Amino acid sequence: MAADSSAAPAVPAAPVAGKLPRAFHRLWAAGAASSLGDGVYLAALPLLAARLTQDPVMLGLVSSAALLPWFFFGLIGGALVDRWDRRRTMWLTDLGRAALLVIPCVAVAGHLLSVPLLIAVALLLGTGQVFFDSAASAYLPQLLDRDVTLLQRAGARQQGATTLCADFAGPPLGGLLFSLGRALPFGLDALSFLASSLLIRSIPQGSQGAGSGSGAGAGVGVAAAVAAPARRSIWAEAKVGAGYLLRHRLLLGLALRPAIGNVAFVGADAVLVLYAHHTLHLGDRGYGLLLVCQATGGLLGTVLAGRLGALLGTGGALTATALLEGAALIGFGLCGGPIPAGLALAGLGAAMGATMVLAPAIGQALIPLDLAGRVGAARRLLTLGAAPLGALLGGWLASSAGLQAPFLVGGVMLAATSLVTLTVATNRRIEEALAAAKAEREAAEEG
Structure with missing residues (x-):
């Protein structure tokens, strides 16, 4: 991999305001x-x-x-x-x-x-x-x-x-x-x-x-x-990153949101093909079209994420997308035809796409650059670690309560993640955290 470096840091010009370099x-x-x-x-x-x-x-x-x-x-x-x-x-x-x-x-x-x-x-x-x-x-x-x-x-x-x-x-x-x-x-x-x-x-x-x-x-x-x-040892440095995440209430809340979401999403994905075949009576081509509907919604969500954040604030937007994700997944589990199922997945994809734009940007803006790799890895470990649990839960629910169960339970879980943003990731908390991070950065640069 890359070697350590001890070169003295230079300070190049900052990016032009409002323009990606x-x-x-x-x-x-x-x-x-x-x-x-x-x-x-x-x-x-x-x-x-x-x-x-x-x-x-x-x-x-x-x-x-x-x-x-x-x-x-x-x-x-x-x-x-x-x-x-x-x-x-x-x-x-x-x-x-x-x-x-x-x-x-x-x-x-x-x-x-x-x-x-x-x-x-x-x-x-x-x-x-x-x-x-x-x-x-x-x-x-x-x-x-x-x-x-x-x-x-x-x-x-x-x-x-x-x-x-x-x-x-x-x-x-x-x-x-x-x-x-x-x-x-x-x-x-x-x-x-x-x-x-x-x-x-x-x-x-x-x-x-x-x-x-x-x-x-x-x-x-x-x-x-x-x-x-x-x-220090590599393990000691790794623990610093994990500890920073666990102590930072806002960052931890933003990480818990996709962790809970992964349990719901992976649980639903585990039986999606069976639900499409046996409940919606779709063939392989129809199943592929369902996935296209979700991807189309995801693309739309990424395009509209900035406008949604500007309209509701990032915290408000994340609350709205959590509720939309939950409603869409429950709707998918209750619908009996391919057209409403496709619309529900498109809505789910749109909410997911917007969430995946808005939430990571806040974390990246808050985490100190010298800890960015470690804290980012800790966040991924938390979110990815939930995926196997979701697969097991989805399979168990489908076998014990029917193919609709993973979607209904998952939808309730997704809607419940709105409580995370309502408590720890409100607009006010995000604005205060961003202002504090900016002040710390400016103080460090002046020092």
Whole structure:
């Protein structure tokens, strides 16, 4: 990965007010390329695994292997990212992931592919995701000088690109490429990581906001700022990030919202295909159209997130999206036809899309840059850790109370998350926290 740096931080000019810098557009393009490859890969992976085994346990391991590194390595990865040059960490990680995907391509060509090999590749790709996502979540507020308006605008563009590339274009392309040649989807994913690596590598080294330092690349100033803490053990540094999250009431509330949401969403997703087939009487094509409805709503939500936040305030908007998510999922569970089901999923996707733009931007604006990797990793561990629980809950509810139960219970859970924003993430609390973070940052810069 990237090496430690002790270069003296320089202070480049801050981003132009209200305008995203050129460096962000390269970062956005890198994310779009990578998302397209991910959509292709995630569509082709279960198809390839099903050709190798029909064992549900093994298929589940292949599908979930990429998440396991977050549980075993997430906090440590976040601590390492806070030591390293974040820009360099990102492009090296994606270069490594591109090289790693050559392995299944060669294995397919040589008829050497096996389920254990697929699991090993997924584990290594997931480890790379720990480093890349931790570095990216820390680099973006550094690049945009923790300006919450720019962070929300950037988040909307990134989320929109992810929806278009990973949800719309990627899966059908992955299925088509797999039908033409089993190695092709993995080759395209490798090329997408290579493109992402080259784009991030091309970002000028001094491209970051005032007060964050530049030195030998984005993230160097932060590395220098935490030179003293870096002398402690990695685990001690990781615990600092987790402790910061647990003590910060607003950040913890913003992290609990998607954690509870993941229990509901994953529980519903676990039986969605069965519900579509047996209750809505849809075939495979109809099931795919349901997913398109949700993705379309998600894209609309990312576009409207900024306007919704300006109209209701971020806290008010997050309360509204929680209620809409709950109502949409309950409505989906109660509807008996494909058209209302598609409309309900579109509403659910819109609320999710807006939430995924508004909430992360607040966290990125509040977390000190020297802790961004560690706190971001702790937040992901909390949210991703809830996903397996959701899958188990959804399966148990469906088997004991019927296929509608996961959607109805999940909808109640989602609506209940509005209590989080009503208590700990109100407009007033968010404004006070942002003002305090800005004052601390200005005091540190003057000192």
